[in-house]
Amino acid sequence: MTRKHLIFPLALVAALAACDNESLIPPTQQAGLVDPMFARYVAFGNSITAGFQSAGINDSTQLQSYANLLAEQMGTEFNIPLLNSPGCPPPYANVFTQELVGDPGPLGCALRNPTLPEHLNLVAIPGAAVLDIYNPLGAGNSSNPLTTFLGGGRSQIDNAADVLPTFVTVWIGNNDALGSVLDGANPGDPALVTPPATFATQYAAMMDSLDAFGTIQGGVLIGVVQVGLAPYLTQGRVWKGVEANLDALSAPLNFLDVSTACLANTPLSATDTAWTSVPFPVGGAALALASARQDSVLGGLLSPASVVPAVIDCADASAVTNTEMANLFSAVTQYNATIEAEADARGWIFVDPNDLLLSLFGTPGAILSFPAFPGLPNPSLTAPFGTAISLDGVHPSASTHILVANALIAAINAKYGTSIPAVN
Amino acid sequence: MRRSLVLFALAATPLALTRSAQAQGFQVNEHGSCVMARGGTGVAKSCDDGSAMFYNPAGIVGPRGWIISAGVTVIDANGGFTADLTGTKTDLKNSPIPVPHAYLQYGTDKFAVGAGMFVPYGLGTTWPDTFQGKFAGYDNNLQNIYVQPTVAWKPHPMVSIGGGVDYVIGSVTLTQRVDLSENPVPGFGTVTFGQLGVPSGTQFADGKLDGSGSALAAHFGVVFTPDERFRIGVRYLTRANITYDGNVVFTPASTGITLPAENPFGVPAGTPLDSVVSSAFVSGPLVDQTVSAKVTMPDQLTAGVAMDVAPTVTLLVDYNWVHWALFKALPVTFENAALNSTTVENYKNTWGIRFGLDWAASTNFTVRAGYIYHTGAAPAEAVTPLLPEGKRNEFTGGIGYAFSQRFRVEAAYQYLAQQDRRGRTAEFPSGVTPTTALNNGLYEFNAHLFGLTLTAGF
Numbered sequence: 053m054t055r056k057h058l059i060f061p062l063a064l065v066a067a068l069a070a071c072d073n074e075s076l077i078p079p080t081q082q083a084g085l086v087d088p089m090f091a092r093y094v095a096f097g098n099s100i101t102a103g104f105q106s107a108g109i110n111d112s113t114q115l116q117s118y119a120n121l122l123a124e125q126m127g128t129e130f131n132i133p134l135l136n137s138p139g140c141p142p143p144y145a146n147v148f149t150q151e152l153v154g155d156p157g158p159l160g161c162a163l164r165n166p167t168l169p170e171h172l173n174l175v176a177i178p179g180a181a182v183l184d185i186y187n188p189l190g191a192g193n194s195s196n197p198l199t200t201f202l203g204g205g206r207s208q209i210d211n212a213a214d215v216l217p218t219f220v221t222v223w224i225g226n227n228d229a230l231g232s233v234l235d236g237a238n239p240g241d242p243a244l245v246t247p248p249a250t251f252a253t254q255y256a257a258m259m260d261s262l263d264a265f266g267t268i269q270g271g272v273l274i275g276v277v278q279v280g281l282a283p284y285l286t287q288g289r290v291w292k293g294v295e296a297n298l299d300a301l302s303a304p305l306n307f308l309d310v311s312t313a314c315l316a317n318t319p320l321s322a323t324d325t326a327w328t329s330v331p332f333p334v335g336g337a338a339l340a341l342a343s344a345r346q347d348s349v350l351g352g353l354l355s356p357a358s359v360v361p362a363v364i365d366c367a368d369a370s371a372v373t374n375t376e377m378a379n380l381f382s383a384v385t386q387y388n389a390t391i392e393a394e395a396d397a398r399g400w401i402f403v404d405p406n407d408l409l410l411s412l413f414g415t416p417g418a419i420l421s422f423p424a425f426p427g428l429p430n431p432s433l434t435a436p437f438g439t440a441i442s443l444d445g446v447h448p449s450a451s452t453h454i455l456v457a458n459a460l461i462a463a464i465n466a467k468y469g470t471s472i473p474a475v476n
Numbered sequence: 477m478r479r480s481l482v483l484f485a486l487a488a489t490p491l492a493l494t495r496s497a498q499a500q501g502f503q504v505n506e507h508g509s510c511v512m513a514r515g516g517t518g519v520a521k522s523c524d525d526g527s528a529m530f531y532n533p534a535g536i537v538g539p540r541g542w543i544i545s546a547g548v549t550v551i552d553a554n555g556g557f558t559a560d561l562t563g564t565k566t567d568l569k570n571s572p573i574p575v576p577h578a579y580l581q582y583g584t585d586k587f588a589v590g591a592g593m594f595v596p597y598g599l600g601t602t603w604p605d606t607f608q609g610k611f612a613g614y615d616n617n618l619q620n621i622y623v624q625p626t627v628a629w630k631p632h633p634m635v636s637i638g639g640g641v642d643y644v645i646g647s648v649t650l651t652q653r654v655d656l657s658e659n660p661v662p663g664f665g666t667v668t669f670g671q672l673g674v675p676s677g678t679q680f681a682d683g684k685l686d687g688s689g690s691a692l693a694a695h696f697g698v699v700f701t702p703d704e705r706f707r708i709g710v711r712y713l714t715r716a717n718i719t720y721d722g723n724v725v726f727t728p729a730s731t732g733i734t735l736p737a738e739n740p741f742g743v744p745a746g747t748p749l750d751s752v753v754s755s756a757f758v759s760g761p762l763v764d765q766t767v768s769a770k771v772t773m774p775d776q777l778t779a780g781v782a783m784d785v786a787p788t789v790t791l792l793v794d795y796n797w798v799h800w801a802l803f804k805a806l807p808v809t810f811e812n813a814a815l816n817s818t819t820v821e822n823y824k825n826t827w828g829i830r831f832g833l834d835w836a837a838s839t840n841f842t843v844r845a846g847y848i849y850h851t852g853a854a855p856a857e858a859v860t861p862l863l864p865e866g867k868r869n870e871f872t873g874g875i876g877y878a879f880s881q882r883f884r885v886e887a888a889y890q891y892l893a894q895q896d897r898r899g900r901t902a903e904f905p906s907g908v909t910p911t912t913a914l915n916n917g918l919y920e921f922n923a924h925l926f927g928l929t930l931t932a933g934f
Contacts, residue, residue: 072867072895073895073896074866074895074896074897074898074918075896075898075918076558076560076563076917076918077560077898078560078561078563079560079561092561092562133673159740161740163667163671163672164670164671164672164673165671166668166670166671168657168670168675168676169676170676170677170902170916171561171676172675188736189734189736189745189746193736193737195736195737195738195745196737196738197738197739197740199736199737199738199739200672200673200735200736200738200739200740200741201672201673201740202673203673204673204674204675204678204733205673205674205733205734205735205736205739205749206675206733211675215561215562216561216562216564
């Protein structure tokens with residue numbers, strides 16, 4: 053074979069040998085990703101993080117979660133266990149009538165979207181306390197139907213393990229105190245508040261689980277909300293004022309009695325006081341009864357002489373007493389000290405949500421000190437607890453989720469030198 | 477359970493089929509260590525070991541008397557899948573697999589008859605059962621034995637023709653996990669377990685398919701020798717229709733989930749999810765049943781030349797084409813007709829080019845080398861754990877030694893380097909035209925092949 057004869061096959065071999073390998077497309081190559089640190093973001097938490105609003109959750113409220121907003125601004129993929137509309141359970145359309153935004157069907161749940169994500173980035177479960185993050189079967193767990201509907205019965209840690217997060221936000225602990233407030237039998241029951249020492253142990257165990265991933269480059273630990281300030285609770289002294297106003301308008305008739313025990317309070321500091329408070333269902337029911345009786349009198353259906361006032365008695369178990377409220381304040385303060393220490397130990401960010409929420413009290417109309425009941429001045433069906441709070445009086449509204457997202461963005465950018473754009 | 481069974485069938489059957497007929501993927505093309513050592517080039521000039529029955533039936537005419545030959549190719553495959561999301565790599569667990577070949581022929585100057593046995597589709601893929609692609613298949617083995625009676629005739633000093641009939645005895649074993657999240661909840665219509673929250677990728681059953689089938693194919697070849705130093709060869713293997721009949725057997729595989737309180741299944745906290753779904757193995761779609769699939773294996777054509785560039789040196793070049801575009805979709809029939817389904821593959825025709833060098837270093841010692849390039853049949857949207865194939869570069873070398881005029885031994889080595897290929901670990905639902913949307917990582921594959929053939933002539 054001549055040299056010329058050899059050239060062609062050798063050249064062809066050389067060309068073919070350059071096999072065109074394809075390549076990985078790691079999440080760091082996501083278009084628009086602000087920083088590689090955010091390549092795999094996972095949000096742990098409870099109902100707020102999951103997107104629970106107005107006592108319900110669906111694929112609209114889930115997308116309004118601050119966690120989803122933050123992920124969008126980070127430019128990172130974020131898979132959510134979407135629940136079909138109207139929800140699971142559906143949110144209130146009207147908290148006073150308890151009308152829902154739709155009929156969820158016989159199961160009370162419109163179920164998950166049948167198209168399942170391969171993995172979850174939003175692993176938060178409504179109702180979760182710290183223990184539930186890593187052990188939803190543990191003694192004293194807060195498991196509920198959404199523990200299975202959203203998390204498949206697995207712990208949030210287990211679901212996050214599919215992702216091996218590079219960045220996390222953790223907003224957990226609210227239910228370690230809120231569970232006591234929402235208890236129907238004895239709101240504020242100290243026995244239902246996770247002892248701060250137990251909280252610290254459980255929180256440390258949770259953080260150990262996060263550390264075990266070995267992939268987390270940064271994170272934000274969000275503190276516990278002072279649940280006693282939720283507009284779901286109305287201070288007894290406010291109810292006394294309402295009673296006085298009603299008495300003035302209807303004298304000599306008396307449609308509402310608010311016990312003097314509702315004025316009980318415990319000074320905590322020069323600026324803070326723990327006030328006995330009345331849960332919304334208790335106060336709302338009494339007010340509705342008073343209103344109905346007033347209507348009956350005005351309509352001639354009820355003799356004025358036979359009017360019996362509706363009663364709000366803060367001395368019984370239906371109220372959160374000032375002592376119970378002080379216990380809640382103390383517990384949450386200790387929780388937050390624990391959380392801040394855990395964040396500091398890792399060089400992570402600690403964000404105290406109370407700074408943000410307390411500022412909303414100063415914004416007109418954002419958080420109402422007394423629900424805007426129908427029949428009273430300035431009633432509201434769309435924002436009875438204020439524009440910052442959804443219709444259940446506990447969970448933030450969509451607008452507050454934006455504020456939370458922007459607060460986190462500001463903290464993350466300051467700490468890590470990133471440039472996550474704010475949510476408009 | 478409809479969807480998972482359908483996926484099982486759809487995922488499983490293409491493996492059997494593609495391995496049975498393709499010129500790429502996991503096909504074994506090494507059926508004689510002599511040809512293997514020179515890059516698989518054998519259509520224009522055969523080795524005198526009977527392997528021409530596979531490489532070109534016309535090539536068996538020439539040697540006089542009896543030739544009996546037997547050998548083995550050991551294939552040591554390596555590879556893995558790296559997930560885009562986490563960068564986690566899962567390695568194949570394949571063990572080295574011996575693939576035998578044997579030939580017997582008798583010839584005169586103008587005629588030859590013989591019979592060959594080779595296993596062109598005898599490889600497997602074994603992934604750990606923790607692999608995320610286990611729902612598409614994690615332990616798959618295929619053995620297709622070809623028995624080919626062959627005749628050849630040399631009607632003119634410059635022309636040889638030959639042909640044979642292939643009786644194909646195929647068997648396949650495929651194993652995969654079944655994803656609970658995709659299965660309907662008994663008594664809830666079309667509501668799936670996934671809609672109750674069961675995560676995607678939750679195993680609950682192990683499905684094992686054993687199937688077998690047979691088919692006939694025809695093989696033709698011609699060799700034209702215009703000059704003592706130059707040969708041209710062409711072979712054509714017809715398409716073949718194979719019906720694989722078999723059974724699917726399901727056994728429980730733990731979900732690993734213990735249900736928390738207030739779960740939608742209405743069972744106490746602490747109840748294993750396994751116990752909730754255990755009835756599926758007693759009644760319903762997950763009972764053992766028969767399955768079958770009819771498939772047309774594509775026809776293929778090989779043409780090549782061989783030139784003696786020196787008294788002891790021969791250069792060879794082959795071109796191979798496979799009509800893979802025939803494989804567009806695959807219907808599968810279950811005993812439970814409700815599970816019948818069709819998968820879409822949309823394969824592409826493939827081609828390969830092979831270069832070989834044969835140097836008779838002495839009267840009893842030969843050195844060989846070669847190079848092969850193949851394109852891949854699977855389009856970008858059909859690269860799965862079952863067949864993560866792609867373009868290939870292969871490098872070969874080997875030696876032959878004649879102990880006497882009657883006995884020879886050939887040894888060969890081949891390194892196969894496949895293009896790193898993006899692919900997926902999950903299957904599309906039945907009937908859905910696949911896209912690259914589910915591609916979620918990178919498949920890597922390479923193999924070391926060792927061949928040894930003993931030949932006796934008398």
